[in-house]
Amino acid sequence: MMRWFKQPPPRGVLLALLAAGLAACFAIEQFGLVDDYVRFVLITLGINIILCVSLNLVNGWMGEFSVGHAGFMALGAYLSACVSVKWLGWGDPLWMFPLAVMAGGLLAGAVGLLLGLLSFKTRGDYLAIITLAFLMIVKSGIENIPYVGGPRGFLGIGNHTTLLWTAVWTVLTLWAIRNLVYSRFGRGIVAVREDEIAANAMGVDTRKAKLAAFVVSSFFGGVAGALFAHQLQFINPGVFDIVKSTEILVMVYLGGIGSLGGSILGAAAFTILAQVLQPLGTWRMVILPLILVLLMLFRPRGIMGMREFPWFVPRREFPAKEDKK
Amino acid sequence: MSALLEVRDVTMRFGGLVAVADLNLEVTQGHAHGIIGPNGAGKTTAFNVITGIYTPTAGDVLFRGEIISGRRPSAIARGGIARTFQNIRLFRDLTVLDNVRIAHDAHARYSWPGAMVQLPSARRAEQESIEHCTDLLEKFGLVDAAYERAGDLPYGSQRRLEIARAMALQPSLLLLDEPAAGMNSAETLKLVEFLGWLRDHFSVTMLLIEHHMQLVMTFCDRITVLDFGKTIAEGSPDEVRNDPKVIEAYLGQEDGHE
Amino acid sequence: MDYFAQQAINAVQLGSIYALIALGYSMVYGVLVMINFAHGDVFMVSSFFCFLLLLVLPVPFGAALIIVMLATAILGVAIERLAYRPLRNAPRVSAIITALGCGLVIQNTTLSLSPYSQRMPELFVPVLQHFGGVTVSSLQVLIIGVSVGLMIALDFFIRKTRYGMAMRAIAQDRISVPLMGVPVNQIIAMTFAIGAALGGAAGVLYASAYPVISATMGVLVGWKAFVAAVIGGIGNVRGAVLGAYVLGAVEVFTVTILPSTYRDLVVYSLLLVILVFKPYGLLGRPSVQKV
Numbered sequence: 001m002m003r004w005f006k007q008p009p010p011r012g013v014l015l016a017l018l019a020a021g022l023a024a025c026f027a028i029e030q031f032g033l034v035d036d037y038v039r040f041v042l043i044t045l046g047i048n049i050i051l052c053v054s055l056n057l058v059n060g061w062m063g064e065f066s067v068g069h070a071g072f073m074a075l076g077a078y079l080s081a082c083v084s085v086k087w088l089g090w091g092d093p094l095w096m097f098p099l100a101v102m103a104g105g106l107l108a109g110a111v112g113l114l115l116g117l118l119s120f121k122t123r124g125d126y127l128a129i130i131t132l133a134f135l136m137i138v139k140s141g142i143e144n145i146p147y148v149g150g151p152r153g154f155l156g157i158g159n160h161t162t163l164l165w166t167a168v169w170t171v172l173t174l175w176a177i178r179n180l181v182y183s184r185f186g187r188g189i190v191a192v193r194e195d196e197i198a199a200n201a202m203g204v205d206t207r208k209a210k211l212a213a214f215v216v217s218s219f220f221g222g223v224a225g226a227l228f229a230h231q232l233q234f235i236n237p238g239v240f241d242i243v244k245s246t247e248i249l250v251m252v253y254l255g256g257i258g259s260l261g262g263s264i265l266g267a268a269a270f271t272i273l274a275q276v277l278q279p280l281g282t283w284r285m286v287i288l289p290l291i292l293v294l295l296m297l298f299r300p301r302g303i304m305g306m307r308e309f310p311w312f313v314p315r316r317e318f319p320a321k322e323d324k325k
Numbered sequence: 326m327s328a329l330l331e332v333r334d335v336t337m338r339f340g341g342l343v344a345v346a347d348l349n350l351e352v353t354q355g356h357a358h359g360i361i362g363p364n365g366a367g368k369t370t371a372f373n374v375i376t377g378i379y380t381p382t383a384g385d386v387l388f389r390g391e392i393i394s395g396r397r398p399s400a401i402a403r404g405g406i407a408r409t410f411q412n413i414r415l416f417r418d419l420t421v422l423d424n425v426r427i428a429h430d431a432h433a434r435y436s437w438p439g440a441m442v443q444l445p446s447a448r449r450a451e452q453e454s455i456e457h458c459t460d461l462l463e464k465f466g467l468v469d470a471a472y473e474r475a476g477d478l479p480y481g482s483q484r485r486l487e488i489a490r491a492m493a494l495q496p497s498l499l500l501l502d503e504p505a506a507g508m509n510s511a512e513t514l515k516l517v518e519f520l521g522w523l524r525d526h527f528s529v530t531m532l533l534i535e536h537h538m539q540l541v542m543t544f545c546d547r548i549t550v551l552d553f554g555k556t557i558a559e560g561s562p563d564e565v566r567n568d569p570k571v572i573e574a575y576l577g578q579e580d581g582h583e
Numbered sequence: 584m585d586y587f588a589q590q591a592i593n594a595v596q597l598g599s600i601y602a603l604i605a606l607g608y609s610m611v612y613g614v615l616v617m618i619n620f621a622h623g624d625v626f627m628v629s630s631f632f633c634f635l636l637l638l639v640l641p642v643p644f645g646a647a648l649i650i651v652m653l654a655t656a657i658l659g660v661a662i663e664r665l666a667y668r669p670l671r672n673a674p675r676v677s678a679i680i681t682a683l684g685c686g687l688v689i690q691n692t693t694l695s696l697s698p699y700s701q702r703m704p705e706l707f708v709p710v711l712q713h714f715g716g717v718t719v720s721s722l723q724v725l726i727i728g729v730s731v732g733l734m735i736a737l738d739f740f741i742r743k744t745r746y747g748m749a750m751r752a753i754a755q756d757r758i759s760v761p762l763m764g765v766p767v768n769q770i771i772a773m774t775f776a777i778g779a780a781l782g783g784a785a786g787v788l789y790a791s792a793y794p795v796i797s798a799t800m801g802v803l804v805g806w807k808a809f810v811a812a813v814i815g816g817i818g819n820v821r822g823a824v825l826g827a828y829v830l831g832a833v834e835v836f837t838v839t840i841l842p843s844t845y846r847d848l849v850v851y852s853l854l855l856v857i858l859v860f861k862p863y864g865l866l867g868r869p870s871v872q873k874v
């Protein structure tokens with residue numbers, strides 16, 4: 001393999017690439033360089049990356065199994081829509097929209113904290129049950145709130161999710177989760193997956209690790225939901241169901257558990273797949289879970305499972321030069 | 326000399342089974358204290374109680390004069406008690422270095438929001454952890470394998486790594502559960518040497534479970550003998566060796582099982 | 584008072600159907616420590632089996648019940664064989680994901696083939712009997728009778744027969760029983776067969792009681808039964824039955840107080856509350872992990 005692939009590029013190169021990418025997003029937006037369909041798919045890709053990498057924190061790095069991510073999306077989507085339509089609708093989107101997204105993320109993060117607390121009491125499979133119950137509660141809860149449109153949905157959300165905002169949030173999510181993963185908390189989260197008893201015996205505060213994973217994961221799930229709401233401009237509770245959660249699960253287990261590069265890969269592959277399968281209608285929802293089952297049978301860790309694209313790894317994690325043989 | 330660890334009348338019951346019955350144990354600072362006893366005597370269970378994995382059904386565990394039973398295992402570990410496991414429990418999918426770092430992290434201070442935005446303090450702590458742990462691996466002769474997957478190491482190195490990981494916690498008391506398991510006599514001899522080095526170099530107090538009599542008799546300052554969850558003898562190696570009850574327990578076991 | 588008695592009968596009827604489904608969840612969990620998320624959809628498909636059977640051949644109720652139970656048992660065993668058995672030694676998460684995936688495959692295949700709900704032909708012409716202000720239909724009696732009969736038969740099977748004891752042995756001790764010459768694969772396949780067959784019976788009974796069937800029943804009804812199994816203490820067969828009747832009562836009486844749109848909210852909130860205060864359900868016991 002080529003050398004640059006094995007080592008992260010110099011910091012300057014990375015920053016330049018990032019700046020160029022963001023500039024490109026801005027240019028595309030400003031000068032209408034691509035048609036609406038491509039723009040829509042690109043934004044979807046960004047949202048999917050956020051969803052995938054954030055769920056990966058709990059399901060991949062921590063090795064638990066949550067099916068509730070669509071619920072966090074829903075919380076983020078609805079609260080941000082309330083902020084941007086009902087409460088701060090008069091504001092300039094330039095400051096109002098980030099505020100709405102943050103609010104959505106924070107609500108999701110706060111509820112994620114509660115779910116994390118519940119997860120202390122129960123063992124592995126029970127967490128799946130808890131997240132499932134959470135998903136159903138969010139869905140039927142929203143259906144019973146007329147203020148946000150009940151089962152008919154929330155209409156008239158502004159089209160604020162631009163390509164640039166999506167790119168900014170995507171980069172922010174990847175950066176924050178990478179920093180977390182390569183910190184003592186990230187190692188604690190992984191230790192919980194590897195062997196919770198040994199982790200405890202080695203001084204890992206597994207409760208704190210679990211809470212960190214849940215809060216961060218659900219926060220970004222909420223952020224993705226907020227972006228999603230302001231992309232579609234119409235949301236209803238039915239959108240955030242178990243199928244939506246399954247889609248995110250497919251991304252995670254396709255791209256690879258415990259991997260940032262894998263999350264991007266999984267999100268990209270899924271986004272393309274979803275577009276290709278569009279004409280199939282409901283059969284699409286047969287093929288997606290089938291892929292999930294086949295993945296579990298033949299490649300349970302996904303394409304990049306627990307391996308990382310070196311560009312995402314902090315430089316300090318590589319062996320020092322003089323130690324090389 | 327004061328007792329570093331004190332186990333007072335500890336009983337551990339699982340349903341109807343009494344795994345540890347009224348155990349009393351005092352481990353003196355600086356000693357290497359051995360626990361021996363036939364299979365199923367409750368030795369590992371005693372470790373699990375001391376390290377907080379189980380909360381004792383009755384009795385207290387005191388460390389430096391403070392009651393620690395009932396605290397969470399991670400708090401006990403950070404308080405200065407590290408251990409190894411009878412069946413090696415490494416973080417198999419992680420690198421050797423990360424295994425050690427996870428234990429070392431117990432003493433890091435930065436917060437998780439701080440880590441997420443890469444505060445300088447978090448970065449410095451990370452850098453320090455890599456350097457410190459690399460040094461530690463160097464001492465344990467594992468530095469060449471630092472970036473290998475822990476599960477890929479040969480058995481002997483895995484055992485050594487488990488001890489290195491425990492030492493990364495910077496404990497004042499180290500619990501070793503059958504460190505010589507699966508070793509031949511040449512390897513066991515080396516292990517005695519290694520344990521001696523460990524004790525002197527880190528000046529750590531040790532409590533170790535071992536079936537290998539020669540190791541226990543040569544290495545330990547004091548020995549406690551368990552049978553059916555009860556202490557049947559305690560004393561210096563010589564005292565224990567000549568205790569009729571111990572001989573009976575071991576002979577009895579041989580009659581029964583071999 | 585009459586109103587209350589009427590609702591109580593409805594609750595027992597609904598609870599009976601839940602119980603049959605919940606048993607399948609609980610038995611599989613007991614033997615494999617795995618949540619068979621697909622079971623709800625197996626139940627759903629069984630009512631479609633019944634529908635198709637009656638389209639082709641208008642058999643009487645008893646025959647339909649037996650044929651559908653057999654067909655569903657075969658489906659249950661096939662899922663175990665194809666999807667779960669290869670994963671038996673894989674991480675637990677893989678098995679849960681596979682189960683969830685299988686359920687969605689079944690659900691959405693059914694949805695794609697039958698996008699709208701179907702009206703069941705009448706299987707059984709009920710006779711109504713009035714006791715004071717309370718009306719009992721012979722269908723309700725039949726549903727409750729068949730369910731309770733099957734549950735008693737199952738209880739007998741588990742407690743008294745060789746196979747049932749082998750099942751319990753595996754549930755007790757997953758490590759040493761396989762070494763003692765118990766044919767583990769067969770017993771597990773049998774567990775799936777029985778669980779699915781009971782789900783099949785529930786499918787027929789449900790379709791007779793509420794004769795509009797759709798692909799979403801696996802989620803709407805099947806998962807409720809799963810909630811019942813968890814409330815009772817998943818893995819515990821009697822717990823599943825208890826949980827099912829509790830849940831049936833909660834659902835029926837919720838709707839008498841609140842708008843029916845609150846039903847799911849109440850049921851799933853109840854589940855969370857129970858998991859917080861009794862994490863192993865009403866009759867379940869925690870398992871201690873050996874170190």
Ligand SMILES: Nc1ncnc2c1ncn2[C@@H]1O[C@H](COP(=O)(O)OP(=O)(O)OP(=O)(O)O)[C@@H](O)[C@H]1O
Nearest residue numbers: 339344363364365366367368369370371871872873
């Ligand atoms: N979590 C548990 N639940 C039920 N019984 C247990 C548990 N842990 C240990 N036991 C039982 O307690 C008794 C003591 O076990 P323990 O592992 O402490 O013995 P030991 O002295 O370490 O034996 P060995 O020399 O074989 O390691 C055994 O009978 C064991 O089966």
Ligand SMILES: [Mg+2]
Nearest residue numbers: 368369370411
């Ligand atoms: Mg032991």
